[in-house]
Amino acid sequence: MESFEREIYAHYFEVENFQPMPNETKSVSLDFLLENYEAFFFDAFGTFYCQNEYVYPGAVEMYNKVRASGKPMRLVTNAASTSIPLMVESLARMQIPFEASEILSSGDLFAPFAKEKGIHEAFYIGRPNGTHFVEKGGVQISDNPSENTVIVSATGKEEHLFEDALKILRRPGAKMVVLNPDAWAPRIHAPREGVSGCYAHRLYKEAHPETFYFGKPFKALYEKALASLPRKMKTVMIGDTLATDIGGAMHAGIDAALLIGRNQPAAELEDDEKFLKLRPTYYLDKL
Known part of the structure; x- marks a missing residue:
């Protein structure tokens, strides 16, 4: 991980009161997970696909194998700049279809929070279709919000933002309010780069406002995903990011399998595990 990336995730772990998770990690296959788990949670971006609907080799086959098992599948995503209906359409085009009811987005956590805190206006930084979650919470977007609230769901491209x-x-x-805490994200033909969580942390360091985080690695999104299952089930999370997908799941009491080499560089894995005091339940070697 980049040094600033480590700083961000260390901050998240402190905010969420993470405890060290020094597992004896096993390298396993997807077949092993299918034999040992009743329900499957998946990250989306970096696990199934990347930018411009690029689908990773083996992703459709992984999806089909788990879907054919008949076991519950959930997409647990921080993609708060994409509405659920648009995500459903995109996933179908990529041949990894999920129903809207199977998608748990960090953006969906905003509406009850806005009601609880009495937020009615906010300055918004993110993609245009991400306003869906803000408006769903009854919040108007304003360049000069009377309640002094800023919502970040993606990196602001315009410098003035x-x-x-x-x-x-x-x-x-x-x-x-940080709707997507992801600090760095993978790219296909370019190095990984800082995204919304990186942008928000720069704002945090400059201004030190009261800050609220939604999505992975914070526990609430995983708890909502668990509550969506038909009953209490032995569940595993599959993802590509050590701190958010894996650390967040394990912090919520869910076993987790890491896909190495996408948002977690293989050469940096051992050092990153030591820094975060976190080792996955599994490395997923064979899809």
Whole structure:
């Protein structure tokens, strides 16, 4: 991981009161998981696909094998800049279809939070279709919100957005809501790069507002996913990011299998595990 990436995830683990998770990690196949688990949680971006609907080799086969087992499948995603209906359409095009009811998005956690905190206006940083989750919470998007709230669901591409957000976050009683805490993300023909969580942490370091995080590695999204199952089931999470997919699942009491080499560089794995004091339940070697 990059040094700033480590700083961000260390901050998340402190906020969420993570305890060390020093497992004796086993290298296993998908067949092993199918034999030993009743339900499957999956990360989306970096596990099944990447930018521009690029589908990873073996991803469709992995999906088909688990789907054919008849076991419950859930997509547990931080993709809060994409509405569920659009995600359903995109997944179908990639031949990894999920029903809307099978998708648990960090964005869906916002509406009850907004109601609880009485948020009615917010400055929004993210892609246009990500406003779906904000509007679902009854919150109007404003360039100058009276409640001094900034919502981050993706990296702001326009340079002025960062400074505009900082002005709001430096006001008394300011709040920042991070709908996608992912710090870094994989790319197909380019190095991994900092994304929404990286952008939000820069804002946090500059202004130190009261900050609320939704999605992996924070426990609430996993708890919602578990509650969506028909009953209490032995569940495994499959993902490509050590801190969020794997650490978050294990913190919520869910076994987790890491796909190495996408958002977790193989050469850095041992050092990253030591830094995070976290080892997965499994490495998924064979799909």
